[in-house]
Amino acid sequence: MPIRIAFIGAGRMASAIVRGLLEKEHYAPEEIACTCGDDPTGPALAEATGIQFLKDITPALYETEAVVLACKPQQFAAISPELAEAARGKLILSILAGTPLVRLSEKFAHARNIVRTMPNTPGQIGAGVTAFAPLRELSDKDNGIVENTLSSLGNFHEVDEVDLDAVTALSGSGPAYVFEFAAALREAGVSCGLDEGLADALAIDTLLGAAMLLAESEETPEALRNAVTSPGGTTAAALKVFQEGDFRGLVERALAAAKARSLELAAE
Ligand SMILES: NC(=O)C1=CN([C@@H]2O[C@H](COP(=O)(O)OP(=O)(O)OC[C@H]3O[C@@H](n4cnc5c(N)ncnc54)[C@H](O)[C@@H]3O)[C@@H](O)[C@H]2O)C=CC1
Numbered sequence: 001m002p003i004r005i006a007f008i009g010a011g012r013m014a015s016a017i018v019r020g021l022l023e024k025e026h027y028a029p030e031e032i033a034c035t036c037g038d039d040p041t042g043p044a045l046a047e048a049t050g051i052q053f054l055k056d057i058t059p060a061l062y063e064t065e066a067v068v069l070a071c072k073p074q075q076f077a078a079i080s081p082e083l084a085e086a087a088r089g090k091l092i093l094s095i096l097a098g099t100p101l102v103r104l105s106e107k108f109a110h111a112r113n114i115v116r117t118m119p120n121t122p123g124q125i126g127a128g129v130t131a132f133a134p135l136r137e138l139s140d141k142d143n144g145i146v147e148n149t150l151s152s153l154g155n156f157h158e159v160d161e162v163d164l165d166a167v168t169a170l171s172g173s174g175p176a177y178v179f180e181f182a183a184a185l186r187e188a189g190v191s192c193g194l195d196e197g198l199a200d201a202l203a204i205d206t207l208l209g210a211a212m213l214l215a216e217s218e219e220t221p222e223a224l225r226n227a228v229t230s231p232g233g234t235t236a237a238a239l240k241v242f243q244e245g246d247f248r249g250l251v252e253r254a255l256a257a258a259k260a261r262s263l264e265l266a267a268e
């Protein structure tokens, strides 16, 4: 059976996409191939999912419809000109943070089209969100491939490429901020006298419940926050500390740092 989609890189994000594609039955395992660098990720992904691992994937690219670039941005330069040439006439989907379409199209000069995307790790369980920007308008066929791939990870939005560095700062890196907040809640709960296991369970269910309420409610985050905050009560006491510590300013500076780093990655 010919390969229809090939993954250059077989790490965490490639695994999430492969699993999503298989779960939604967009491809049979034999129609997907991956390669990797000098580590065991490719054989491990093949073993876990039934897809093919090819140490040298270049010959197989001639028959594929689409190629997903899923190595690290710093590993992009190591992709050989021979591999890029074998991707002539193919649809290229990149998940590389920071790497702009202009740089992707220098290497994959003869691709049918190139789509720069920014997914996130909740895609592992179909709860991700991805933004994408195509180099040229997508044909119906390529639009179908992009939609199948991104919908298997969760929700998706088409954006102008210029927005993708900010998207990376917000939703690409964003799960890490939430996990850091969950860990901070757990530690603070322990400081307040709770058992660690209980603090962990309370932190997770609080984040999950609040996110589900926010997604289902018509209210803004501010309105939902206010609904928790009784005048002169406990929440007001905590939010005052957040405000004194410039919580919003801190988040703004964190996203600005991530966006600046994404822009720097363009040249690495
Ligand atoms: N981890 C995350 O939360 C997100 C990551 N991304 C992007 O996804 C990409 C992959 O990230 P992860 O999966 O986290 O990394 P990872 O380190 O888990 O996987 C990288 C993969 O690339 C392979 N590789 C290295 N050099 C190679 C080469 N020359 N040819 C082919 N394969 C090669 C490695 O063997 C490995 O399989 C990165 O570009 C990152 O910017 C995008 C959104 C979210």
Ligand SMILES: O=C(O)[C@@H]1CCC=N1
Residues within 6 Å of the ligand: 097, 168, 172, 173
């Ligand atoms: O930290 C990174 O560079 C990647 C891109 C977004 C999430 N992880």
